[in-house]
Amino acid sequence: MKLLALLAWIPLFPLFGFLVLALLGTRFSKKLVSWVGIGSVAISAALVALIGFEYLSGSLQPYHLVLGSWMEVDNLLVPFGFYLDALTLTMLFVVTGVGFLIHLYSAGFMHSDPGYARFFAYMNLFVSAMLVLVLADNLVLLYLGWEGVGLCSYLLIGFWYKDPNNGYAARKAFIMTRIGDTAMALGLFLLFTQLHSFDIQTLMLRANSQWTSGSALPLVAAALLLGGAVGKSAQLPLQTWLPDAMAGPTPVSALIHAATMVTAGVYLIARTHDLFMLAPTVQFVVALIGTLTLLLAGCSALAQTDIKRILAYSTISQIGYMFLALGVGAWSAAIFHLMTHAFFKALLFLSAGVVIVRFHHEHNIFKMGGFRKTMPMAFWGFVIGSAALTALPFTSGFYSKDLILAAAYESSPMLWFAGCLGALLTGIYSFRLVFVVFFGPQIHTIDTASSWPMNIPLVLLSVLALFGGLLRIPLDSVFPVLPDAQPDTSFDPVAVITLAMPMLGVLIAALFYLTGTFSVQRYVSHGWGNCVRQLFFNGWYVDALYNSLVVRPFKALCTLNKNDVVDSLYLGTAGISRYLYHLIRRSQSGRVRWYASSMALGTVVIIAIGLLS
Numbered sequence: 001m002k003l004l005a006l007l008a009w010i011p012l013f014p015l016f017g018f019l020v021l022a023l024l025g026t027r028f029s030k031k032l033v034s035w036v037g038i039g040s041v042a043i044s045a046a047l048v049a050l051i052g053f054e055y056l057s058g059s060l061q062p063y064h065l066v067l068g069s070w071m072e073v074d075n076l077l078v079p080f081g082f083y084l085d086a087l088t089l090t091m092l093f094v095v096t097g098v099g100f101l102i103h104l105y106s107a108g109f110m111h112s113d114p115g116y117a118r119f120f121a122y123m124n125l126f127v128s129a130m131l132v133l134v135l136a137d138n139l140v141l142l143y144l145g146w147e148g149v150g151l152c153s154y155l156l157i158g159f160w161y162k163d164p165n166n167g168y169a170a171r172k173a174f175i176m177t178r179i180g181d182t183a184m185a186l187g188l189f190l191l192f193t194q195l196h197s198f199d200i201q202t203l204m205l206r207a208n209s210q211w212t213s214g215s216a217l218p219l220v221a222a223a224l225l226l227g228g229a230v231g232k233s234a235q236l237p238l239q240t241w242l243p244d245a246m247a248g249p250t251p252v253s254a255l256i257h258a259a260t261m262v263t264a265g266v267y268l269i270a271r272t273h274d275l276f277m278l279a280p281t282v283q284f285v286v287a288l289i290g291t292l293t294l295l296l297a298g299c300s301a302l303a304q305t306d307i308k309r310i311l312a313y314s315t316i317s318q319i320g321y322m323f324l325a326l327g328v329g330a331w332s333a334a335i336f337h338l339m340t341h342a343f344f345k346a347l348l349f350l351s352a353g354v355v356i357v358r359f360h361h362e363h364n365i366f367k368m369g370g371f372r373k374t375m376p377m378a379f380w381g382f383v384i385g386s387a388a389l390t391a392l393p394f395t396s397g398f399y400s401k402d403l404i405l406a407a408a409y410e411s412s413p414m415l416w417f418a419g420c421l422g423a424l425l426t427g428i429y430s431f432r433l434v435f436v437v438f439f440g441p442q443i444h445t446i447d448t449a450s451s452w453p454m455n456i457p458l459v460l461l462s463v464l465a466l467f468g469g470l471l472r473i474p475l476d477s478v479f480p481v482l483p484d485a486q487p488d489t490s491f492d493p494v495a496v497i498t499l500a501m502p503m504l505g506v507l508i509a510a511l512f513y514l515t516g517t518f519s520v521q522r523y524v525s526h527g528w529g530n531c532v533r534q535l536f537f538n539g540w541y542v543d544a545l546y547n548s549l550v551v552r553p554f555k556a557l558c559t560l561n562k563n564d565v566v567d568s569l570y571l572g573t574a575g576i577s578r579y580l581y582h583l584i585r586r587s588q589s590g591r592v593r594w595y596a597s598s599m600a601l602g603t604v605v606i607i608a609i610g611l612l613s
Contacts, residue, residue, distance in 0.1 A: 218279045
């Protein structure tokens with residue numbers, strides 16, 4: 001248990017890295033900045049590995065570490081407390097392990113950027129905030145980390161702030177996630193007022209003992225927490241910020257999409273799963289939201305031409321699978337897919353970064369092509385990452401997605417069918433990306449080969465994307481254990497369809513984009529096909545709907561009220577004061593005779609009033 005006592009140092013090392021770089025980074029050389037920025041996360045990753053080995057070698061009992069008191073007012077006590085169990089450990093491995101590889105990659109990707117020190121300062125703060133989020137033993141400390149990753153996402157998405165579009169994307173992400181965060185804050189207040197604690201484990205115990213399943217209070221509380229999860233994890237209807245978040249540097253996209261921010265909502269629901277089990281209606285809504293999101297985002301990915309936006313929509317879709325798993329009670333499968341998704345999605349984004357840099361920062365996939373031999377590292381990274389994303393057999397994504405679809409079938413065949421359809425779409429858009437970017441005729445020349453800090457993470461993530469499905473942290477001590485399915489040696493059409501759908505998607509992508517057997521333009525260049533393509537390309541016009549219903553009316557109201565009615569009241573009061581001042585000022589002429597006469601007259605008037613009364 002000696003190493004477990006060092007738990008608090010895991011988020012502190014990246015935080016120290018942030019403070020050093022924020023205060024002294026401009027005075028450091030880029031080499032020293034790299035040592036501080038990458039080294040701080042590397043130390044945390046090594047510490048997680050040591051603590052994880054000790055924890056997994058023991059009894060797997062939760063470990064609670066209290067550092068001190070944060071707030072203590074009357075009956076309110078909020079400590080700085082960290083809680084370690086199998087769920088926390090899984091998240092720590094993902095955040096620090098994948099986060100370290102992304103930091104290492106960033107040393108090569110951002111080397112020529114003038115904001116090098118500022119970039120690593122923000123990245124360190126991002127990792128530290130996410131670590132606080134997953135380690136927190138109470139909802140207030142969790143909310144601190146929650147808002148911390150929101151702040152860092154704003155800073156990193158708008159990192160190249162001189163471009164107004166980047167600033168717009170950062171503000172959009174910040175505001176849309178604030179909508180969900182407001183709902184989450186209300187949920188925290190409700191839980192505290194009703195259960196009189198912020199400690200997560202205490203809350204879950206009291207909820208189970210004091211509330212009945214399906215009653216109003218757990219339904220409302222779970223719905224409010226779901227609002228926060230939907231916003232942070234970019235699920236319907238708050239998913240539109242994530243594709244625009246591609247405005248940030250590619251390592252930022254990898255960190256947000258793979259290891260940190262978008263998985264926070266999944267973690268929140270998993271951590272408070274007892275509450276959601278008391279609200280079966282809300283839990284079904286979680287599954288429904290995930291199912292709709294994975295289908296709508298998968299369709300949108302089919303029509304995108306920007307390499308990073310394709311991956312962004314694929315992230316929204318894969319988070320939808322995690323929500324589907326949470327909604328059907330497959331808690332362990334959701335966290336398992338969260339882990340494998342971190343491996344192959346980080347691999348895909350970092351491989352995309354290599355392609356973008358070497359294609360002179362071109363993002364349009366149809367202006368690329370034919371470089372699988374000149375960019376073998378990026379090519380194989382894309383192939384392996386896309387295979388895992390598609391859930392082809394024996395890749396990491398296959399094991400986790402197969403568990404989700406099996407649990408979905410047990411809950412509802414309709415949800416299973418929707419998940420299989422999403423797997424078909426994933427196979428199409430994933431290998432459409434591979435075939436268009438790396439096959440066909442060579443269109444442009446490319447820059448020199450990428451540096452070793454960019455290549456090493458690709459190799460390690462490729463291994464994890466292939467074999468990461470074998471890494472299983474036992475979560476039975478955290479989540480309810482599902483009944484084991486009885487072995488069935490007979491023909492199982494459900495298993496066959498589940499296995500075949502991703503392969504069918506790859507075959508369709510090959511027929512359209514590799515062999516040219518069928519032409520996409522023939523179907524989408526006119527008529528209803530073009531309408532469908534525009535619908536998918538524009539993300540089902542959800543942004544346009546928000547612009548019509550919210551943004552434009554708000555702007556019109558601002559224009560109508562540009563002089564601010566409320567300010568008119570204060571301006572009127574100030575105007576009256578000024579007018580009275582000018583009246584009274586005339587009596588202050590500086591002439592002593594007039595002052596004396598006024599005093600004499602005032603004295604006479606006062607005496608007269610006294611006599612008459």
